[in-house]
Amino acid sequence: MGAEMLSSTRLFPQEVEVTMMTKPVKPTQVFYNAKIITLDQTHPEAEAMALEGDQILAVGTNEKIKALAGEETETHDLEGQVVIPGFNDSHMHLINLGQGMDGVDLTKARSISDLVRLGQEYVDKNPDHAxxxxxxxxxxxxxxxxxxxxxxxxxxxxxxxxxxxxxxxxxxxxxxxxxxxxxxxxxxxxxxxxxxxxxxxxxxxxxxxxxxxxxxxxSLIPSPTIDDLKRVIRIASQAAASLGLTSVQSNDLHGTRTLINRLEAYGQLAESGELPIRVELQSTMSTPEELKTYLEVRKTHPTLGTKVTLGPLKLFTDGSLGGRTAALTHPYADDPTTSGMAIFTQEELDELVLMAAHANLQVAIHAIGDRAMDMVMDSYEKAKAAEPGWTARPRIIHAQITRYDQLERMARLGIVCDIQPIFVPTDLHFVESRVGLESSKYSYAWKTMKELGIHTAGGSDCPVESCNPLWGMHAAITRQ
Ligand SMILES: [Zn+2]
Missing domain, CATH: 3.10.310.70 (Diaminopimelate Epimerase; Chain A, domain 1)
Structure with a gap:
């Protein structure tokens, strides 16, 4: 999902031109009597759509699109249903989601005996699991x-x-x-x-x-084999697809130890056509040595098929608000003994960002507190000055506790913010008491970001929250 999607619920005139590629083919399928939201400003809405295989050939009025159908074409009356483009989740964790789904789902247990029963049922179904x-x-x-x-x-x-x-x-x-x-x-x-x-x-x-x-x-649990990884990626990507996600950015690469197995699992799934969605992999490499190895691997793995791409370097600069480990410029309002924890020194962060900039690799950094945000923007500004050829847009993941001057600086630096509106219903209850009223004023400030011209990309951080994009959009609009 993206911020642009939010404005697409306006009503547009029905009469839409047929936009058709000049391809001498008859559509395999035609969908009509629909409300198709195209996100194309020149033809924002259409009634019907013609497909060849999984490619859209044309959208337009019922009359014009139905006229394209040949004898072999399947036609579907959608009876007024809405058709929207696929959603993208800008930051989540497919492998963690799949591992959770692959094991015993204990979220529905309401007593210890429930929990035991769920475990027993799982063992009956999976007697061979170590x-x-x-x-x-x-x-x-x-x-x-x-x-x-x-x-x-x-x-x-x-x-x-x-x-x-x-x-x-x-x-x-x-x-x-x-x-x-x-x-x-x-x-x-x-x-x-x-x-x-x-x-x-x-x-x-x-x-x-x-x-x-x-x-x-x-630490005794054996690390997953390539087949284990493929199984969990398969279930997680199917779950994501069932919610309308057609592409996700998944933070599934962590350090170099598991890197090759994970790339292999994704590569094999892409190759065999088993991925129902496109995946851009975000890679956490927290030391210069790891990053150096990763940059080499990127050279030897230029492509993982059409469905999987290697995306940005993902770094963590602080922790979470829940654990009071997000790095603030002042002590926590509800625990003045701490102001959170910065994971890197400024020099360490500068070095990693500069290495990535030198390779023209995009960087996406987890920053929740305003102190972490200052550090990230300092690093970005220095790297931009040192590497003028760094064209990949810098990103900040979460960007929750922000000051107004930081939002202005984000706009100036062309930073993309990967926001998680679905955090709001959970965080709303404690943010003000945790960080103080002054700090909460320009926090989760997505409308202000939009007004300042900062590009935002919505996501869920799933499995931290559900990756249902409609719930995320609901939270973005209602802040509930
Ligand atoms: Zn995350």
């Missing part, structure tokens, strides 16, 4: 508010490791088999920045792992 992974339970919505323990998960399997992640991603629960494999027992100390819940009397781990303790088990 690990039983699940995601999305929320004990706040349980009839009795308590976290599940290893004893509950042992009812799902005693022979396969079971590992369930809470909706927040900061708490996981393991069964006895998984704890045993990780050698976690009464003697295990809590790791720095994490903890194991323990039985009061015996000190035995209950199976509940918090923050940095999660990796004690998670």
């Amino acid at each position: 690990w039983i992974l699940g995601r999305g339970f929320n004990d706040e919505t349980f009839e009795t508010k308590a976290l599940p323990t290893k004893a509950d998960l042992d009812q799902i399997s005693k022979t396969q490791p079971v590992f369930f992640t809470r909706v927040c991603g900061h708490i996981c629960v393991a069964n006895s088999k998984a704890l045993q494999m990780a050698r976690l027992d009464t003697t295990t100390p809590n790791p720095a920045g994490g903890g194991l819940d323990r039985e009061m009397k015996t000190g035995e781990p209950t199976g509940v792992l918090r923050e940095n303790a999660i990796d004690l088990v998670r």
